[in-house]
Amino acid sequence: MTTNILVKTSRALGATLLVSGLLLTAAAQAQISTPQPSPKSTITQRVGLTDITITYSRPGIKGRTIFGDSTSKALVPFGKRWRTGANATTTIKFSDDVVLEGKKIPAGEYGLYTIPGKTVWTVVLSKNTKQGADVAGFKAADDVARISAKAYKLPNKVETFTMNFADLTPSTGNVDMQWELTGAKFKITTEVDAKVMAQIDEKVVKNAAASANDYAAAAVYYLDNDKDLKQALTWIQKANEKDPKFWNVLTEAKIRMKMKDYKGAVTAAEQSKKLALEAKNTDYVKMNDELIAEAKKAK
Structure with missing residues (x-):
């Protein structure tokens, strides 16, 4: 009987020491976190x-x-x-x-x-x-x-x-x-131009199934960076063939304006304005009005 009690006591003491050791280890590992002087x-x-x-x-x-x-x-x-x-x-x-x-x-x-x-x-x-x-x-x-x-x-x-x-x-x-x-x-x-031109070559020039978004993005890049405007006009027209968006039609108006095709610029801007009115987008209505006025003045 005494032997059993001693064994049980020893086991209990061992378990207690093990738990205590684990708790001390965890406490040692858990450090107080304070703000850094130089974060x-x-x-x-x-x-x-x-x-x-x-x-x-x-x-x-x-x-x-x-x-x-x-x-x-x-x-x-x-x-x-x-x-x-x-x-x-x-x-x-x-x-x-x-x-x-x-x-x-x-x-x-x-x-x-x-x-x-x-x-x-x-x-x-x-x-x-x-x-x-x-x-x-x-x-x-x-x-x-x-x-x-x-x-x-x-x-x-x-x-x-x-x-x-x-x-x-x-x-x-x-x-x-x-x-x-x-x-x-x-x-x-x-380096921007080489990367963008490589994308245009892959997704537009060499892709017979290019999306309207890719055609429009390529046209905008050519317009903004003084590249081949005739090519830009071809791409934006392809973007507008099936489902013209007022922002893409305005891009066509801007390209024609830069090519000094003022009559074509007015026609495209008027179409873009009509689509913008239907979409209730007053910002694009204003931009088209400004381009139309500028194109008529430049004639």
Whole structure:
């Protein structure tokens, strides 16, 4: 009897210790989560047809002097390589080949370092995305490209280091870096025309069963980019053959207007206006009225 009691007690004690051990392990693994002093941020922007992603950490001023020469006790002294943020290395990723301030950069992910200066920053793209703040460990062989970014004075103080995309066009955009009263930006140019033309060749030129949407998209691209207007007119007419939409008929009017076929432009705009009225789309009614007036004046 005593032996059985001891065995049961031993088993119970063992189970208790096991549970306690599991609880202690779980408690050790569960860490307290608090806000980061320099929170991580990821921004993605499509420039043209290329996706660009920047991942960086955002330190604050916190009463410190941020940029300055070596005698000013600045946090980021002029002429010194900086990880362009805090914590880990800032990275920039391109889904396609791009051009940075005239220099070709292959698709891929790079460490984005900067060397701030009073009037110009040097932007360094590196193969090394894990260097962090270890300045002594940088290797020139890891550098992919160096470009210049013009520094400028901000009208208002920016407390938290900020990177964003600005001045976007159909194929370009600027990466803008701002902190304290200093900003610096560099231009990214992406390849658009070759990609779009390849799509048009595949989906329209070589496709006997091209859709109305593809014909219309090809016509609009030719119109907006000063390409063969006769070809653009052929495509938009094919788009409008079976089921004309007021926006596509307006495109035809614009193409004819650009070809100086003012009579044809008026006819197409009047048709587009009629369809827009039926659809109760006042914006397109207005656009057609404006084009009709312009075409009649140009005759």
